[in-house]
Amino acid sequence: xxxxxxxxxxxxRAAGVPVLEGHVARSPEEAVAAFEKLDSPLAVxxxxxxxxxxxxxxxxxNPSQKGVVLVRSADEARQAAEGLLGxxxxxxxxxPEGQTVxxxxxxxxxxxxxxxxxxxxxxxxxxxxxxxxxxxxxxxxEKVAEETPELILKEHFDxxxxxxxxxxxxxxxxxxxxxxAARAADRFMKSVCRFFVDFDCSLAEINPLVITEDGxxxxxxAKITFDDNALFRHPQIKELRDLDEEDPNExxxxxxxxxxxxxxxxxxxxxxGAGLAMATMDIIKYxxxxxxxxxxxxxxxxxxxxxxxFRILLADPNCKGVLVNIFGGIARCTTIATAxxxxxxxxxxxxxxxxxxxxTEVEEGRKLLQESDVDVITAANLTEAAEKIVAAASVA
Amino acid sequence: MxxxxxxxxxxxxxxxxxxxxxxxxxxxxxxxxQMVGGVxxxxxxxxxxxxxxxxxxEEAVAETGADATMIFVPAPFTADAILEAVxxxxxxxxxxxxGVPVIDMVRVFRAVKASDSVLIGPNCPGIITPGECxxxxxxxxxxxxxxxxxxxxxxxxxxxxxxxxxxxGLGQSTCVGLGGxxxxxxxxxxxxxxxxxxxxxxxxxxxxxxxGSAEEEAAAFIKQHVTKPVAAFIAxxxxxxxxxxxxxxxIISGGKGTAGEKVAALEAAGIVVAPTPAEMxxxxxxxxxxx
Numbered sequence: 001x002x003x004x005x006x007x008x009x010x011x012x013r014a015a016g017v018p019v020l021e022g023h024v025a026r027s028p029e030e031a032v033a034a035f036e037k038l039d040s041p042l043a044v045x046x047x048x049x050x051x052x053x054x055x056x057x058x059x060x061x062n063p064s065q066k067g068v069v070l071v072r073s074a075d076e077a078r079q080a081a082e083g084l085l086g087x088x089x090x091x092x093x094x095x096p097e098g099q100t101v102x103x104x105x106x107x108x109x110x111x112x113x114x115x116x117x118x119x120x121x122x123x124x125x126x127x128x129x130x131x132x133x134x135x136x137x138x139x140x141x142e143k144v145a146e147e148t149p150e151l152i153l154k155e156h157f158d159x160x161x162x163x164x165x166x167x168x169x170x171x172x173x174x175x176x177x178x179x180x181a182a183r184a185a186d187r188f189m190k191s192v193c194r195f196f197v198d199f200d201c202s203l204a205e206i207n208p209l210v211i212t213e214d215g216x217x218x219x220x221x222a223k224i225t226f227d228d229n230a231l232f233r234h235p236q237i238k239e240l241r242d243l244d245e246e247d248p249n250e251x252x253x254x255x256x257x258x259x260x261x262x263x264x265x266x267x268x269x270x271x272x273g274a275g276l277a278m279a280t281m282d283i284i285k286y287x288x289x290x291x292x293x294x295x296x297x298x299x300x301x302x303x304x305x306x307x308x309x310f311r312i313l314l315a316d317p318n319c320k321g322v323l324v325n326i327f328g329g330i331a332r333c334t335t336i337a338t339a340x341x342x343x344x345x346x347x348x349x350x351x352x353x354x355x356x357x358x359x360t361e362v363e364e365g366r367k368l369l370q371e372s373d374v375d376v377i378t379a380a381n382l383t384e385a386a387e388k389i390v391a392a393a394s395v396a
Numbered sequence: 397m398x399x400x401x402x403x404x405x406x407x408x409x410x411x412x413x414x415x416x417x418x419x420x421x422x423x424x425x426x427x428x429x430q431m432v433g434g435v436x437x438x439x440x441x442x443x444x445x446x447x448x449x450x451x452x453x454e455e456a457v458a459e460t461g462a463d464a465t466m467i468f469v470p471a472p473f474t475a476d477a478i479l480e481a482v483x484x485x486x487x488x489x490x491x492x493x494x495g496v497p498v499i500d501m502v503r504v505f506r507a508v509k510a511s512d513s514v515l516i517g518p519n520c521p522g523i524i525t526p527g528e529c530x531x532x533x534x535x536x537x538x539x540x541x542x543x544x545x546x547x548x549x550x551x552x553x554x555x556x557x558x559x560x561x562x563x564x565g566l567g568q569s570t571c572v573g574l575g576g577x578x579x580x581x582x583x584x585x586x587x588x589x590x591x592x593x594x595x596x597x598x599x600x601x602x603x604x605x606x607x608g609s610a611e612e613e614a615a616a617f618i619k620q621h622v623t624k625p626v627a628a629f630i631a632x633x634x635x636x637x638x639x640x641x642x643x644x645x646x647i648i649s650g651g652k653g654t655a656g657e658k659v660a661a662l663e664a665a666g667i668v669v670a671p672t673p674a675e676m677x678x679x680x681x682x683x684x685x686x687x
Binding site for chain 2: 127
């Protein structure tokens with residue numbers, strides 16, 4: 001689960017990670033009030049969307065309007081708010097359709113001496129969290145990782161112990177951080193690592209992390225993603241979820257215990273198991289088609305869940321055909337067959353339907369479909385299923 | 397022979413009185429697995445289908461001589477259940493539970509590696525040596541005793557591979573579902589070393605997916621240490637970056653972990669990679685013919 005920068009910074013502040021004063025605004029009036037409250041000659045207005053690259057991103061139909069704006073008066077804050085709120089911002093991470101800006105963050109300015117990058121992720125190969133710091137702050141870290149990986153410094157840490165002081169000293173030495181800034185770094189980096197563990201983050205990224213002219217270390221950004229599997233122990237984090245930032249179909253699917261990802265093709269897929277679902281998308285593409293979604297109905301899917309899955313698939317106007325690929329293990333083919341028949345009665349299939357069933361209760365499942373009046377194209381194996389749906393969808 | 401489990405393996409189920417635990421304990425016993433008991437804290441002394449239920453794994457091991465466990469406890473308690481099994485000296489720990497927090501697994505992973513236990517999972521279908529021992533949720537009837545070792549990060553895609561090798565008359569030595577999470581107890585490399593030593597295994601089929609670098613690490617290991625034929629399939633060639641494809645571990649992040657990179661690494665190591673999931677069995681045959 002992702003949260004907004006302003007929410008991340010509130011959590012940072014409470015956890016002892018230094019941030020600047022700032023206020024969220026949802027209207028130009030609120031932006032003016034926020035600017036005046038800051039009582040600072042300079043402020044930064046930042047679009048709050050769940051995507052990075054906002055500084056370089058711009059509003060659709062108004063390229064001069066950037067996602068991050070420096071303002072020096074209440075009037076400029078109002079203008080920035082008017083330019084952003086309610087409009088779609090396109091960044092390298094949003095895709096060409098952009099993301100609507102519903103709120104902005106008005107934050108104090110500060111005198112920056114140095115900009116760094118800091119990120120914490122799980123290093124899967126090491127099975128440990130890793131703190132990454134780089135002198136190349138404020139730019140696209142993916143580019144740095146690709147072109148000059150030696151500029152990204154890494155320190156692994158044990159979640160039970162946290163980051164050790166000697167690790168911070170090593171990093172400071174290599175980054176050329178000395179004096180009061182080095183002392184600030186010790187507090188700062190340990191706090192962020194502790195935060196990562198305490199809140200079950202899967203990503204905590206601060207880009208840029210700045211050292212001020214006074215030797216303070218401040219998080220000028222906060223990009224945080226939480227481990228969905230651990231939200232049960234963080235009810236206060238769960239409340240920060242912003243459904244406006246998520247695909248409505250993906251939210252709807254998740255509510256029914258389905259795992260769904262919207263894609264851009266025209267063939268809907270309904271599969272049990274994530275690996276098989278991915279493989280089904282792959283084989284559709286191999287045979288010249290384009291999947292319109294990833295959908296894993298899971299192991300213990302019941303008829304109601306599978307029927308809801310059909311509703312979601314068939315609601316997509318781009319969907320010109322549906323491929324059902326089930327290898328029954330815990331999931332039974334009869335459950336799927338019943339759901340197909342139910343969905344046909346309730347929603348109605350206006351597009352071709354190819355069904356491939358295998359595994360638990362396969363004979364009974366096939367028989368159910370045969371005896372129903374649902375118009376089903378059956379397939380004996382994966383290749384046949386893919387070929388048939390690609391052919392059917394290109395005609396429909 | 398086979399690896400890790402066989403007809404002599406004595407298995408308990410942690411979470412035996414829960415829905416899933418009960419259902420699959422019966423499923424495994426019906427398959428022929430020696431189920432010897434179960435553990436549910438607070439329900440010690442009860443019976444489940446004639447099997448003794450214990451409060452602790454320690455007791456269960458002392459009373460039944462169990463050397464393997466199948467874990468179905470809910471995700472918030474899974475880490476603790478695995479650690480309890482490690483502490484009790486269980487040799488093969490199979491964690492089926494889905495949705496375990498990653499930070500929990502960091503702790504568990506280190507404890508397991510410091511012990512003599514082998515952890516399979518979490519978020520996995522389990523392990524099966526066909527005809528001898530099934531620990532997990534896979535449909536038993538699609539398997540046949542035979543010569544292909546199968547290891548996979550996915551559940552149902554493994555069934556697909558099993559089905560194809562069964563239909564080709566090859567059968568399986570041991571099949572292991574590693575699990576779809578970012579941190580799992582057993583990696584491809586851990587199993588490759590075992591399969592290379594196993595007399596029954598004549599060829600190895602490895603099923604990977606996008607995300608992480610486990611397949612690349614396996615490719616490097618195979619090049620150096622594995623003499624048996626190896627075939628592979630990687631799921632997720634068409635997955636978009638930044639989107640989690642069902643499994644917590646199946647995500648392309650920062651341009652890393654793509655199927656393309658994995659396929660290239662595998663092919664460079666001389667592994668036959670199936671172009672589609674329909675051709676996993678054929679790829680194994682090709683790999684065997686090439687050696």
